Amino acid sequence: METGAIPIDDLSGGLDCYLTLESGQTYLWQREDDAMYTGERNPDAWYATTIPDTGDVVRVRQRDGHLEWQSTTDADPHVRRLLKLDDDLEAIAADAPAESLIREAYDCHRGMRLVEDPAFGCLISFICSAQMRVKRIHDMVSTLALEYGDELAFDGETYHAFPRPEQLATATEAELRELGLGYRAPYVVRTAEMVAGGEAHPEEARDLPYEEAREYLTRFVGVGDKVADCVLLFALGFDEAVPLDTWIKSAIEDHYPDCDRGNYATTSRAIRERFGGQYAGYAQTYVFHHLRTGAGASE
DNA sequence: GGCCAGGACTCAG
DNA sequence: CTGAGTCATGGC
Numbered sequence: 001m002e003t004g005a006i007p008i009d010d011l012s013g014g015l016d017c018y019l020t021l022e023s024g025q026t027y028l029w030q031r032e033d034d035a036m037y038t039g040e041r042n043p044d045a046w047y048a049t050t051i052p053d054t055g056d057v058v059r060v061r062q063r064d065g066h067l068e069w070q071s072t073t074d075a076d077p078h079v080r081r082l083l084k085l086d087d088d089l090e091a092i093a094a095d096a097p098a099e100s101l102i103r104e105a106y107d108c109h110r111g112m113r114l115v116e117d118p119a120f121g122c123l124i125s126f127i128c129s130a131q132m133r134v135k136r137i138h139d140m141v142s143t144l145a146l147e148y149g150d151e152l153a154f155d156g157e158t159y160h161a162f163p164r165p166e167q168l169a170t171a172t173e174a175e176l177r178e179l180g181l182g183y184r185a186p187y188v189v190r191t192a193e194m195v196a197g198g199e200a201h202p203e204e205a206r207d208l209p210y211e212e213a214r215e216y217l218t219r220f221v222g223v224g225d226k227v228a229d230c231v232l233l234f235a236l237g238f239d240e241a242v243p244l245d246t247w248i249k250s251a252i253e254d255h256y257p258d259c260d261r262g263n264y265a266t267t268s269r270a271i272r273e274r275f276g277g278q279y280a281g282y283a284q285t286y287v288f289h290h291l292r293t294g295a296g297a298s299e
Numbered sequence: 300g301g302c303c304a305g306g307a308c309t310c311a312g
Numbered sequence: 313c314t315g316a317g318t319c320a321t322g323g324c
Contacts, residue, residue, distance in 0.1 A: 024305060130306040136322070137305080182320030187307080224307050245305035263314080288305070301324105308318085 001155055004076050005066040006085065013089025016111030017062035020083055021047055023289040024134045025234050026115045027125040027141040028162055032059075037135040039293075046070070050152055050161040051078055052118045057154040058082075072154050084114050092279045101255050102275065102283050105290035112289065114282060115234055119202040120195060121162040122235035127187050127222040129230070134292075143179050144168065144188075168192035187222025194220060206236045211265070213238065225264040233281040242272050242284040247291045 008015050018041050021029050030036065032046040046059040056073045060083075067085075069075045080086055093106045117125070121141075128140045141162070148163035148171060169192040176185035194200050200220065205213035213236065217228035226245055232238035242248065244264060252259050252271060259270035275283040 126305075127307090129304090131304055131319090132306095132321085133304050133323080177320080180321070183307090183318090184320080222307065226306060230305070243305065246303090247305070292305080303324090304322095306319105309316105310318105311316090312314090 001070055002072070002074055003068070003070050004074075004079075005068045006076070006079065008062070008065050008067060011085055011089070012087075012091065013093060013113075014111040015062065015067060015083070015085065015113060016109070017047065017060065017067065017083075018043075019109050019112035019289070020115060023109075023112055023285065024292065025285060026117050026122075027128075027134075027138045028117055028121045030142065030159075037138050048159060049082065050159055052121070052161065052164065055150060055152055055161060057152050057159050070155070072152075081116055084116055087113060089113060092282050095276065095279070096283050097274065097276045099255070099274070101251065101287060101290075105283075105286035105295075108290060108295050109286055112286065114239065114285060116237065117235045118162070119206075119231065119235045120165055123191065123195075123202045123217075123220065123223070123227075123231050124162075124168065124188055126227040126230040126234075127191060127220070128181060128184050129227065130184060130222070140179070140181055147171075147175075147179065163192075165192050165195035169196040184222060190221040191223070202231060202235070205232065210238055210240060214241070225268070229268075233285070239279050239281045240272060240277060241281045242268060242275055243288075244268060244271070245288070247288050248284060251287055251291060 022037055029047045029049045033042050046061045048059045050057055058075045058078050059070045060079060061068045069079050096102050096106055125141050129137045145160040145162045148167045149161040152159045152161055171189055173186045173189050176188055205216045208216055213232055214228045217223055217231055226243050229241045229243035233241040256274055259274055261267045261270055272280045
């Protein structure tokens with residue numbers, strides 16, 4: 001086992017591991033106590049995930065002013081990438097718009113960072129996310145890993161990697177319905193087949209201009225503008241992406257009605273500008289979490 | 300028991 | 313391009 005510890009004080013804007021991993025951005029981590037997305041912290045619990053290409057297992061835990069990690073490999077670069085530890089969060093928060101809702105969200109959830117998920121797992125996760133609560137999305141993604149992913153041994157325990165495209169493409173619609181995916185089942189199978197067959201890959205969107213990248217991702221079955229924005233924001237490094245989900249739409253209605261332009265593309269441009277442009281996705285993620293957890297319910 | 304959850308698809312106009 | 317109808321499932 002390789003281990004390490006990253007001092008939190010070295011990270012601009014700090015880190016809150018719980019907020020980062022349980023704010024509805026990622027469904028590819030598992031909490032050791034099996035209580036992710038229950039709304040309760042457990043400062044002692046490790047979070048584990050796996051690295052797609054190498055099959056390495058990585059565990060992290062935040063304690064005593066450090067982000068501790070344990071892994072099958074030197075996980076320092078993986079941890080820094082997955083939790084975007086090199087983002088200058090202090091500057092991003094300071095430069096965010098002086099809108100009361102945005103400032104309140106940043107102030108209430110200090111240390112929450114964006115994640116950078118592996119693209120395929122993120123894509124499938126958010127296809128599953130349609131009309132689902134975050135806890136159930138996590139359950140569904142965990143089930144896919146259990147049923148179709150590699151078993152990885154580490155430190156005497158068994159971990160389940162999220163399935164590679166060719167593994168998930170072996171699933172049938174009937175099987176996935178049996179696993180509780182509902183009407184998303186054919187979307188997941190067909191998208192996995194598209195990637196496994198080389199027809200398209202979400203990574204292809206990484207180097208495109210933002211709106212072209214979003215358009216590219218909508219070719220996958222079960223992916224509309226909103227899910228595409230989630231993949232751009234949580235996997236492909238587009239910090240300006242603002243997914244227009246039910247919570248953000250209600251925020252637009254209540255706080256930024258002038259940004260409602262009737263369709264996704266133009267409303268997206270307007271709210272992206274209102275949320276600060278380059279790092280609008282950060283502001284979106286804070287506002288989303290603030291509203292969803294009820295902290296901003298009164299206003 | 301109706302409503303809702305990080306929506307997308309199909310089809311008509 | 314836009315609007316209505318449809319689609320599973322579990323928690324409250």
